Amino acid sequence: MIRIGIAGIPYHTKGEGTEAGLRYLHDAGLDAMEVQFVRNVYMTPKSASKSAVIARECGLALSIHAPYYINLTSKSKATQEKSKVWLEKSLRIADSLEANIVVCHPAREKEPGMLKQHLLELSDMRKKEGIKALIGLETTGDAPELGSVEDYLDLLKDVPGTDIVIDWSHLHARTNGSIKGIEDYEAIFNMLKPIKRDDFHMHFSNVEYKDGREVRHLPLDSEPPFEPLAKILKEKNINATIICESPILEDDALKMKKAISRLH
Template sequence: MIRIGIAGIPYGAKGKGTEAGIRYLRSQGLDAMEIQFGRNVYMTPETAKSVAPVAREERVDLSVHAPYYVNLSSKTEKTIEKSKDWILKSARVGAALNASVVTIHAAREENLDLVISGFKEIVEDLKKEKISVPLGLETMGDLGEFGSVDDVLEVVRKVPGTGIVIDFAHIYARTDGGLNTVEDFTAVLDQVAGAGIDHYHIHFSGIEHKNSREVRHLPLDGKPDFSLLARALLKCKADATVICESPLLEEDALKMKQIIAGLEP
């Protein structure tokens, strides 16, 4: 099964809140939404508990995105501790939402040991609170920062309770346009499956990049080519959730859905 959704509140329900956003997405034929805590965790677990039944009723898969400022490889202990706190707060809300994953920009600098130790501590803290929601490390769009598929899967191997969020636009940027065939996308999916992961949580959009570094997200009609990913997902009969991060949100998410429908036998 391939679910398609968006990052944030759909444009058709702006200003009306999360519950209205969920209902609107479903009315449009979409079935996933990432609740974004870009600058702060604005939702409480108590509020999340009232949102969860709406998502369940509408059959919309929820995920959350932790604040963008997380950096577990920071040179300052204060930043690392604040990052852990943001992840813990996001996970508490994610658990109350029955979210499928908490998406995290784990680190900036390449320091695998710090990232692994940070996540081990976070997972232990969540266990003490009896919270079990997957922590998904997102692949990142800058060759100079932590966040390659190899980086993330190394954490996944060493820290139970963590997983990977495959951002194909970011991979395209950090490889300087390296996803150009169905086989290129399939290779990434196979690598993730080889780590024992049986559900793909995916971010996708067009992207502008320069010198193996992302510049900005773009609408779907650019590069990388979503139809190549769609073919790869159908080829491997994937169970996947694809979150559209295009500036056009639900408009491009619906294009994704149409592309997949046009390729299905």
């Protein structure tokens, strides 16, 4: 199954809260929402449980994006510890929300040993508390920083409860526009085959980039192309949730849904 959803509250229901957003997405024909904890974990267990009930009724898959300031390899020990606290809070709310995955940008500096140790501690916390949501390591849009597929391969093998979140616009930006057709998407899936073959969580939008760095997300009318990704998912019968991060969230998410439905 391929689910299509958006990051955050639909722009047509801004200011009306998560529950109104979930009902709107269901009525629009979409399948998922990624709750955005941009600066802080604003949900309580009670409000998260209420949203979980509505999502279940509407058949929507939920995920969480942890706060953006997380950096488990910061030179500041205080930042490392605060980052772990944010991830712990996000994982606990994910349990109440019945979210499948907590997405994060785990680190900036390329310190794989340090990152692995922090993730192992979070993995232990997740196991002890019986939390089902996975820790999602998102590919990032800045080539000098940690966040390529290759950067995560060993971590995914060695740290239980972690998963990769493929942000295609970020990969496109950090490689200066390398994703042009189906063979480029297939190369990423082939790289991940030893670790996983199915049930992918993804982000997608078009992107402006410069010198291996993401500048901004763009609507679906430029690069990388969406149709080759849709085609490979359908041809290989890959289960995936695709979260649209376009500036026109649900409008472009519906475009993606239509593009997939046209394929046989």
